[in-house]
Amino acid sequence: MGMTIAEKILAAHAGVNSAKPGQYVWCKVDATGGHMLPALERLGVDRVWDPEKVFVVDDHQAPPPTIDAANHVKNVRRLVKKYGIKNYFEYGRGGILHQVFAEHGMYAPGDLVAQGDSHSTSGGVFNACVTNAALDGVHILAFGELWFRVPESVRVVLNGTLPAWCVGKDVILKLASELGTDFGLYRSIEYVGPVASQMTLAQRWTITNMGVEVGAKFAIFEADEKTDEFLLGRVSRPYTRVTADSDASYAAEYEFDLSDLVPMVARPGDPGNGVPAEAVAREHVKIDQAFLGSCTNARLEDLEVAARILKGKQIHPDVRMLVSPSSQEVFGHALKAGYLGILAEAGALVEHSTCGPCYGGHLGVLGDGEVCISTSNRNFQGRMGSPLASVYLSSPATVAASALAGEIVDPRAYL
Amino acid sequence: MKTVYTGKVWKFGDKISTDLMVPGAKVLAHPNMSPQEAARFCMSANRPDWAGTVQPGDLLVGGVNFGCGSSRNGSGPLKALGIACVLAESISRIHLRNAVNTGLPTLVAPGITSFVEEGQRLRVDIASGEVENLDTGKTMRVQGWPADSPPFQILMAGGLDEFMRRKVREAGLVGR
Structure with missing residues (x-):
């Protein structure tokens, strides 16, 4: 039986030959964020599993609007030094994590990344399994591993050609209105089809970003030359594109003709x-x-x-x-x-x-x-x-x- | 930690977001706020007086996509208010993981909305998935947490903190 993109990536990171929906696996994670460093310190653990693979930026209260927030980020800076984390981005050199971490090479095709913030599904635009690990982040920081329940996969086929003034945002608002904001719940969504190829990387990124708005665990595009172009000079490690097997099994397949899409x-x-x-x-x-x-x-x-x-x-x-x-x-x-x-x-x-x-x-x-x-x-x-x-x-x-x-x-x- | 919970039900509708449980402007903007203080603002936008009326041991029943939205931990304030167990038609993945990690027993229970009315009492077994309405005498069965699954082990440890404390000790990461 063939595998979907998510099944392949999870199996590879769990060190098993195949992964089936519903199965629980412990996976090695390629990178994470540093939002749970305070919890790691409270546990008394004095190192992270791999300081090169931890990324930190303060984006929610940036720069601090209150003394509380200032003290919070002051503590984050201390922890970044304590744990030897190199990928820290100060105000003026950072921004919003999903963009900043990508710019600094955190995601590449085939990766499994779990990090803070719900919009982590964004990273799936790079043909990777990227999702949120909120409180779980502390487990990754300590062990470089996290448990996953292998999700069912669904395929969304984007047919046609996008009309003028319509972009990725209109596509995802349309999908959410038609399929509901829970159609991706516990699932991995694979976006394919002519419009998926035609769209710029930025437009695809909007769609994977709002993957969480339709409940998804992962929201994934296939990789192409647009993916490589963005990653050039940002990711130096070799990577391999991941596609689903032709006989992979999907819980559902949805087809949309987007040629008559209107701004949403x-x-x-x-x-x-x-x-x-x-x-x-x-x-x-x-x-x-x-x-x-x-x-x-x-x-x-x-x-x-x-x-x-x-x-x-x-x-x-x-x-x-x-x-x-x-x-x-x-x-x-x-x-x-x-x-x-x-x-x-x-x-x-x-x-x-x-x-x-x-x-x-x-x-x-x-x-x-x-x-x-x-x-x-x-x-x-x-x-x-x-x-x-x-x-x-x-x-x-x-x-x-x-x-x-x-x-x-x-x-x-x-x- | 036990697997059976009995209590009076508070009922909420569909798509109760974590923004409602942890309002950004009131709570998230104050990173040092205590869980008890933050809990006062839980559901303040949609049900202003609710947080003040919850009794420890009460149960919460939600609709579709409970805990949708942000990864902020909505189970933190629910647990601080004394909610003993949460059941919902469906639950956002992030919220469900946060619930497990917080040690707040939480179960996906399709059909629960029509099975129980607010104020009725439920008996819930999160391992077997058996749910009994003590007022109507009816029972239903949903999928419980498999005993050998990581989330069940974390729940039984009382949450990720306790689970981690044991695991880092066993791995020799502390107390060397």
Whole structure:
């Protein structure tokens, strides 16, 4: 019997010939994050299993908004020194972990990585099994191993050609609205098909990033020349692309023809509340804040499309637009390309790379009754601040066009 | 640690996110907040007075995709409030692992929503998967935790802390 990508990667890391859904395995992990270093120290363990394979960046409270947060990250810096961790990225040289760790070669095809933060499914864009290990992180830090229950795999076939103004974000909002936000629960999702190949790496990345928004353990693309191009100069170790066997077994297969896809907007409350942007546009939903940022959609091409839309124009007077690139490396590229200048001249507040606004932490928390359209990943009640605020999710183009209009618009109709 | 829990049920709906259990602006922004203090904000957006009324030993029943969203540990405040056991139609993978690691017995229980009403009492065996509604007398069976599985061993140790304490000692990583 053939194996899926996840089954192959888990079997290889468990040192067994095959892995079947439902089986429990202990796997060697290729890398992890350092968020559980304080727990490791509390256990009295004075070394990590491999300091080269631990990556640390402070992104959620970066830089610290409170004394508590400052003391927290001060302690993290101490632990990084104590445990000899080289892959630590200070403010100004870091950004949001999923982007920063990739830029520094943490993920390559065939890898198994478990790290902090739910959006760790992002790393599956590199043809790897990457997922969250929250409290489990301490076990990896000590032993370089973690238990897994081998997931069922599902195949999502993306057919057709993406229409103008539609990007990876519209695809995942469409999938979440049609299949539900639990269709990937306990499962590994493999994305294949013509649109998977056509999409840029950044667009695929949005889809794997929101893998967790559809419940997935892993969200994986196959590797191609676009994958290699990103990894060139970042990953020096040899790697081998992983594909599923032709007779691999899937719990389900979903086919989508995306040729008639339209820009999507997820209404407040759940990322699965996606509807065509034009449906929301008809309701003239006024916005207070437009957020272009997060690990989901703040890469160079996301900033480029927003700059293209806002160039020489002014953001609506009743709207504040916040822009936070996904990493400081992306910030630097966007600065050189002139995008950040264009956005600032249009009246946007350009922030450094941070998780702050997306999780309602700082640098753009919403007040009671406020409405935000955001390129981020979650619109749960209270997610970006007040439980009485409303968050709509969309692509960068829809956010930028809405910032101009002062209300949620379909970018195709507005531009 | 025991495998059977009996208690009064609090019922929640579908897609109760970890943002609701651990609000970002109220809790996550304060990294040194104690679990007891953080627990006061648990479900404050969707059910404001709930945290103050939970009694130790109560059970929680959730709907579909319970604990969806962020990897922040929603089981931390639930355990701090005294919730003894959680059952839900389906549970996000991250939340389920956090529950195991926190030592809060938690079980995926398809059909539980229509099986029990709020305020009724359940008897739950997390090993056999047998669930009994003590008010209606009905029973149902879901998949329990296999005895030889790592998550069951971690739960029985009382959570990952205890499991790890034993494991690092046996591996000679401490007390050398």
